[in-house]
Amino acid sequence: MTCQPHSFDDQFVIPALQAQLDLFRPSDQNNNVFYSAPVVDLDDYDNIIVCISGGKDSIACLLQLDDLGADKSKIELWHHDVDGAEGSTLMDWSFMRDYNRHLARDFNIPVYFSWLEGGFEAEMLKQDSFSKPHKVETPAGLLTLSRNTNRAKPATRRRFPQVGADLKTRWCSSVLKIDVGRRALTNQQRFNDKKVLFITGERREESANRSKYNQFEPHTNSNNVRQVDAWRPVLHWTKEQIWDALQRHSVLAPVPYRLGWSRSSCMTCIFNGARIWATIKEHFPDRLEAIAAYEQMFGTTISRQGLNVLELASKARPIKIEDAEALKQALSERYELPVFAAEAEGQGWSLPAGAYGKEGCGAS
Ligand code: SF4
Known part of the structure; x- marks a missing residue:
């Protein structure tokens, strides 16, 4: 006689339980490293830092905290400003700084900006000299963190970061974001003896490289002074889940997606494909020319094919931008649009043109 309940347990219940256990099993038992950790105990932390770029994935991290019932008083947003605050306008969207301010204000959460002095442009132009302070x-108040000139050596860059996964040669991510965040953590005594959750919005779907990331692990700045855990709450999410979260919370799609970009990274990101460069040429020609001028000055192109951005732009047709309001916003430093949808004021939620686009842009 077959015992049906046991058979059901063997076939369905036990495998399902096993799958859940696997989900939470540490990849490294000794080091508290988890390949999958879609949920963590948020009450365990004194501070929750969300690295907010202003793109959909980092916003979804914030929304996920809300869905998980995080104590809002513990949350703060950190925006690493790629161009710095000294006047460079080489890389980022002009409104992005102000958009993040509006986002923080409308969520009623504090935002703190941090940057390398002079931003991407100053670092790229470094010649036999030290990097600028953070x-x-x-x-x-504002901290200025100078370099330890006893330990560091003067160096020269004078080239764009290389297009690739290696953060040593793709120096923009490490120098302008990771290092800045690291020093922001270690130089604030308010985190001493605290348990800090450090949240970033990478997703496995984005690249083969990111598909291997751990979802939860000790942050490199975790030590005897402070415990910092790195968590990627949307690492396993699909694009559909991200847009669904924004829609459920009525957060309007950020402007780059409305223009047709599939990622909201730097406007002139080194990963831009020909169609994005063509679109920049059509609508923001000064931005393209500034990049082209540096390629010419350095005698090397961003593209590994040896084509400069002007040549790349001429190989594709620009995206046909139909969202005039978003295009107007893209030209302005002040963010003038709402953050949240409001049907009554004609700002209903809609999926943006670039929601599921394939145009190459953004780090991988
Ligand atoms: S968005 Fe692109 S250019 Fe900007 S920091 Fe990231 S990889 Fe570098």
Whole structure:
């Protein structure tokens, strides 16, 4: 006689339980490293830092905290400003700084900006010299963190970051974001003896490289002074889940997606494909020319095919931008559009043109 309940347990219940256990099994038992950790105990933390770029994935991290019932008073947003705050306009969208301010204000959460002085452009032009200081906004005011010139050596860049996964040669991500965040953590005594959750919005779907990331692990700045855990709450999410979260919370799609970009990275990101460069040429020609001028000055192109951005732009047709409001916003430093949808004011939620686009742009 077959015992049906046991058979059901063997076939369905036990495998399902096993799958759940696997989900939470540490990849490295000793080091508290989890390949999958879609949920963590948020009450365990004193501070929750969300690295907010202003793109959909980082916004979804914030929304996920809300869905999980995080204590809002513990949350703060950190925006690493790629161009710095000294006047360079080489890389980022002009409104992005202000958009993040509006986002923070409308969510009623503090935002702190941090950057490398002079941003991407100053670092790229470094010649036989030290990198500039880091600037870090904190609740107690602005910190200027100079370099230890006893340990560091003068160096020369004078070239764009290389297009690839290696963060040593693709120096923009490491120098302008990871290093800045690291020093912002270690130079604020308010985190001493605290348990800090450090949240970033990478997703496995984005690249083969990111598909291997751990979802939860000790942050490199975790030590005896402070415990910092790195968590990627939307690592396993699909694009559909991300847009669904924004729609459920009525957060309007950020402007780059409305223009047809599939990612909201730097406007002139080194990963841009020909069609994006063609679109920049059509609508923001000064931005393209500034990049082309540096390629010419350095005698090397961003593209590994040896084509400069002007040549790349001429190989594709620009995206046909139909969202005039978003295009107007893209030309302005002040963010003038709402953050949340409001049907009554004609700002209903809609999926943007670039929601599921394939145009190459953004780090991988
Ligand atoms: S968005 Fe692109 S250019 Fe900007 S920091 Fe990331 S990889 Fe570099």
